[in-house]
Amino acid sequence: MIGAAYQQGTHVRVISPEGQILFTQKGKLLGFSSEAVSILKGNAIHICDHQGNTLSTHRYTDGKPAKAGSSKSILFYLLLGCLVKIGDAYRLYQFLGRGNTIGTDGGDLNWKNIGIWILSCVFYSVCLIVIIWMSYFF
Structure with a gap:
Protein backbone atom coordinates (compact mmCIF):
# COMPACT_ATOMS: atom_id res chain seq x y z
CA MET A 1 0.00 0.00 0.00
CA ILE A 2 1.24 3.50 -0.89
CA GLY A 3 1.15 6.21 1.73
CA ALA A 4 2.81 9.07 -0.16
CA ALA A 5 4.84 9.88 -3.26
CA TYR A 6 6.89 12.96 -3.94
CA GLN A 7 9.34 14.41 -6.44
CA GLN A 8 12.93 14.68 -5.27
CA GLY A 9 15.02 16.24 -8.00
CA THR A 10 14.82 13.99 -11.05
CA HIS A 11 13.53 11.02 -9.06
CA VAL A 12 10.16 9.96 -7.66
CA ARG A 13 10.20 8.58 -4.13
CA VAL A 14 7.32 6.36 -2.97
CA ILE A 15 6.68 5.95 0.76
CA SER A 16 4.59 3.39 2.66
CA PRO A 17 1.93 4.46 5.19
CA GLU A 18 4.44 3.55 7.92
CA GLY A 19 7.04 5.96 6.45
CA GLN A 20 9.40 3.45 4.84
CA ILE A 21 10.74 4.05 1.32
CA LEU A 22 9.12 1.50 -0.98
CA PHE A 23 11.04 2.44 -4.17
CA THR A 24 12.68 5.29 -6.04
CA GLN A 25 12.54 5.73 -9.81
CA LYS A 26 13.84 8.34 -12.18
CA GLY A 27 11.07 10.40 -13.79
CA LYS A 28 8.44 13.02 -13.08
CA LEU A 29 5.61 12.32 -10.64
CA LEU A 30 2.20 12.84 -12.23
CA GLY A 31 0.03 11.43 -9.45
CA PHE A 32 -0.54 8.56 -7.04
CA SER A 33 -3.19 6.62 -5.17
CA SER A 34 -2.99 4.01 -2.43
CA GLU A 35 -2.52 1.33 -5.11
CA ALA A 36 -0.50 2.92 -7.96
CA VAL A 37 1.84 5.73 -8.93
CA SER A 38 2.01 7.41 -12.35
CA ILE A 39 5.50 8.46 -13.46
CA THR A 57 2.59 2.16 -20.08
CA HIS A 58 0.84 4.88 -22.06
CA ARG A 59 2.03 7.41 -24.59
CA TYR A 60 2.19 10.93 -23.13
CA THR A 61 0.60 13.60 -25.34
CA ASP A 62 0.38 16.50 -22.84
CA GLY A 63 -3.37 16.80 -23.40
CA LYS A 64 -2.97 17.47 -27.13
CA PRO A 65 -4.50 15.23 -29.78
CA ALA A 66 -2.09 13.48 -32.11
CA LYS A 67 -1.73 15.24 -35.45
CA ALA A 68 -2.99 13.33 -38.46
CA GLY A 69 -0.80 15.12 -41.01
CA SER A 70 2.39 17.02 -40.75
CA SER A 71 2.43 20.72 -41.52
CA LYS A 72 6.05 20.27 -42.60
CA SER A 73 5.03 17.94 -45.42
CA ILE A 74 2.32 20.37 -46.54
CA LEU A 75 4.87 23.17 -46.45
CA PHE A 76 7.25 21.05 -48.54
CA TYR A 77 4.64 20.54 -51.27
CA LEU A 78 3.76 24.22 -51.29
CA LEU A 79 7.42 25.16 -51.66
CA LEU A 80 7.76 22.62 -54.46
CA GLY A 81 4.79 24.25 -56.19
CA CYS A 82 6.45 27.65 -55.79
CA LEU A 83 9.61 26.29 -57.44
CA VAL A 84 7.52 25.15 -60.40
CA LYS A 85 6.06 28.65 -60.65
CA ILE A 86 9.55 30.15 -60.56
CA GLY A 87 10.48 27.90 -63.49
CA ASP A 88 7.42 29.11 -65.39
CA ALA A 89 8.38 32.70 -64.66
CA TYR A 90 11.87 32.06 -66.06
CA ARG A 91 10.29 30.56 -69.20
CA LEU A 92 8.17 33.71 -69.58
CA TYR A 93 11.26 35.88 -69.08
CA GLN A 94 13.14 34.00 -71.79
CA PHE A 95 10.17 34.26 -74.16
CA LEU A 96 9.82 38.00 -73.66
CA GLY A 97 13.59 38.43 -73.95
CA ARG A 98 13.46 37.20 -77.57
CA GLY A 99 11.39 40.26 -78.46
CA ASN A 100 8.21 38.38 -79.39
CA THR A 101 4.84 39.64 -78.38
CA ILE A 102 2.77 37.15 -76.42
CA GLY A 103 0.61 34.89 -78.58
CA THR A 104 2.21 35.76 -81.97
CA ASP A 105 4.78 33.00 -82.41
CA GLY A 106 2.27 30.13 -82.52
CA GLY A 107 3.48 28.73 -79.21
CA ASP A 108 1.39 27.83 -76.20
CA LEU A 109 2.24 31.01 -74.28
CA ASN A 110 -0.72 33.39 -74.24
CA TRP A 111 -2.48 35.79 -71.88
CA LYS A 112 -4.74 33.03 -70.54
CA ASN A 113 -1.75 30.94 -69.43
CA ILE A 114 -0.11 34.00 -67.88
Whole structure:
Protein backbone atom coordinates (compact mmCIF):
# COMPACT_ATOMS: atom_id res chain seq x y z
CA MET A 1 0.00 0.00 0.00
CA ILE A 2 1.24 3.50 -0.89
CA GLY A 3 1.15 6.21 1.73
CA ALA A 4 2.81 9.07 -0.16
CA ALA A 5 4.84 9.88 -3.26
CA TYR A 6 6.89 12.96 -3.94
CA GLN A 7 9.34 14.41 -6.44
CA GLN A 8 12.93 14.68 -5.27
CA GLY A 9 15.02 16.24 -8.00
CA THR A 10 14.82 13.99 -11.05
CA HIS A 11 13.53 11.02 -9.06
CA VAL A 12 10.16 9.96 -7.66
CA ARG A 13 10.20 8.58 -4.13
CA VAL A 14 7.32 6.36 -2.97
CA ILE A 15 6.68 5.95 0.76
CA SER A 16 4.59 3.39 2.66
CA PRO A 17 1.93 4.46 5.19
CA GLU A 18 4.44 3.55 7.92
CA GLY A 19 7.04 5.96 6.45
CA GLN A 20 9.40 3.45 4.84
CA ILE A 21 10.74 4.05 1.32
CA LEU A 22 9.12 1.50 -0.98
CA PHE A 23 11.04 2.44 -4.17
CA THR A 24 12.68 5.29 -6.04
CA GLN A 25 12.54 5.73 -9.81
CA LYS A 26 13.84 8.34 -12.18
CA GLY A 27 11.07 10.40 -13.79
CA LYS A 28 8.44 13.02 -13.08
CA LEU A 29 5.61 12.32 -10.64
CA LEU A 30 2.20 12.84 -12.23
CA GLY A 31 0.03 11.43 -9.45
CA PHE A 32 -0.54 8.56 -7.04
CA SER A 33 -3.19 6.62 -5.17
CA SER A 34 -2.99 4.01 -2.43
CA GLU A 35 -2.52 1.33 -5.11
CA ALA A 36 -0.50 2.92 -7.96
CA VAL A 37 1.84 5.73 -8.93
CA SER A 38 2.01 7.41 -12.35
CA ILE A 39 5.50 8.46 -13.46
CA LEU A 40 6.45 10.29 -16.65
CA LYS A 41 9.60 8.90 -18.25
CA GLY A 42 10.44 10.56 -21.57
CA ASN A 43 7.24 10.55 -23.62
CA ALA A 44 5.59 7.63 -21.79
CA ILE A 45 3.56 7.41 -18.59
CA HIS A 46 4.39 4.37 -16.44
CA ILE A 47 1.80 3.18 -13.95
CA CYS A 48 3.62 1.36 -11.14
CA ASP A 49 2.44 -0.67 -8.15
CA HIS A 50 3.72 -0.34 -4.55
CA GLN A 51 6.81 -2.43 -5.37
CA GLY A 52 7.83 -0.35 -8.39
CA ASN A 53 6.68 -2.89 -10.98
CA THR A 54 5.26 -1.33 -14.14
CA LEU A 55 1.60 -2.27 -14.52
CA SER A 56 1.02 -0.39 -17.78
CA THR A 57 2.59 2.16 -20.08
CA HIS A 58 0.84 4.88 -22.06
CA ARG A 59 2.03 7.41 -24.59
CA TYR A 60 2.19 10.93 -23.13
CA THR A 61 0.60 13.60 -25.34
CA ASP A 62 0.38 16.50 -22.84
CA GLY A 63 -3.37 16.80 -23.40
CA LYS A 64 -2.97 17.47 -27.13
CA PRO A 65 -4.50 15.23 -29.78
CA ALA A 66 -2.09 13.48 -32.11
CA LYS A 67 -1.73 15.24 -35.45
CA ALA A 68 -2.99 13.33 -38.46
CA GLY A 69 -0.80 15.12 -41.01
CA SER A 70 2.39 17.02 -40.75
CA SER A 71 2.43 20.72 -41.52
CA LYS A 72 6.05 20.27 -42.60
CA SER A 73 5.03 17.94 -45.42
CA ILE A 74 2.32 20.37 -46.54
CA LEU A 75 4.87 23.17 -46.45
CA PHE A 76 7.25 21.05 -48.54
CA TYR A 77 4.64 20.54 -51.27
CA LEU A 78 3.76 24.22 -51.29
CA LEU A 79 7.42 25.16 -51.66
CA LEU A 80 7.76 22.62 -54.46
CA GLY A 81 4.79 24.25 -56.19
CA CYS A 82 6.45 27.65 -55.79
CA LEU A 83 9.61 26.29 -57.44
CA VAL A 84 7.52 25.15 -60.40
CA LYS A 85 6.06 28.65 -60.65
CA ILE A 86 9.55 30.15 -60.56
CA GLY A 87 10.48 27.90 -63.49
CA ASP A 88 7.42 29.11 -65.39
CA ALA A 89 8.38 32.70 -64.66
CA TYR A 90 11.87 32.06 -66.06
CA ARG A 91 10.29 30.56 -69.20
CA LEU A 92 8.17 33.71 -69.58
CA TYR A 93 11.26 35.88 -69.08
CA GLN A 94 13.14 34.00 -71.79
CA PHE A 95 10.17 34.26 -74.16
CA LEU A 96 9.82 38.00 -73.66
CA GLY A 97 13.59 38.43 -73.95
CA ARG A 98 13.46 37.20 -77.57
CA GLY A 99 11.39 40.26 -78.46
CA ASN A 100 8.21 38.38 -79.39
CA THR A 101 4.84 39.64 -78.38
CA ILE A 102 2.77 37.15 -76.42
CA GLY A 103 0.61 34.89 -78.58
CA THR A 104 2.21 35.76 -81.97
CA ASP A 105 4.78 33.00 -82.41
CA GLY A 106 2.27 30.13 -82.52
CA GLY A 107 3.48 28.73 -79.21
CA ASP A 108 1.39 27.83 -76.20
CA LEU A 109 2.24 31.01 -74.28
CA ASN A 110 -0.72 33.39 -74.24
CA TRP A 111 -2.48 35.79 -71.88
CA LYS A 112 -4.74 33.03 -70.54
CA ASN A 113 -1.75 30.94 -69.43
CA ILE A 114 -0.11 34.00 -67.88
CA GLY A 115 -3.31 34.76 -65.93
CA ILE A 116 -3.49 31.18 -64.67
CA TRP A 117 0.16 31.41 -63.63
CA ILE A 118 -0.44 34.64 -61.68
CA LEU A 119 -3.52 33.22 -59.95
CA SER A 120 -1.67 30.05 -58.97
CA CYS A 121 1.20 32.15 -57.57
CA VAL A 122 -1.31 34.06 -55.46
CA PHE A 123 -2.88 30.78 -54.32
CA TYR A 124 0.49 29.30 -53.30
CA SER A 125 1.43 32.51 -51.48
CA VAL A 126 -1.83 32.56 -49.52
CA CYS A 127 -1.47 28.87 -48.60
CA LEU A 128 2.10 29.46 -47.45
CA ILE A 129 1.06 32.41 -45.28
CA VAL A 130 -1.82 30.42 -43.75
CA ILE A 131 0.46 27.47 -42.92
CA ILE A 132 3.07 29.73 -41.34
CA TRP A 133 0.37 31.52 -39.36
CA MET A 134 -1.13 28.22 -38.19
CA SER A 135 2.26 26.88 -37.09
CA TYR A 136 2.74 29.88 -34.79
CA PHE A 137 -0.72 29.93 -33.21
CA PHE A 138 -1.81 26.29 -33.10
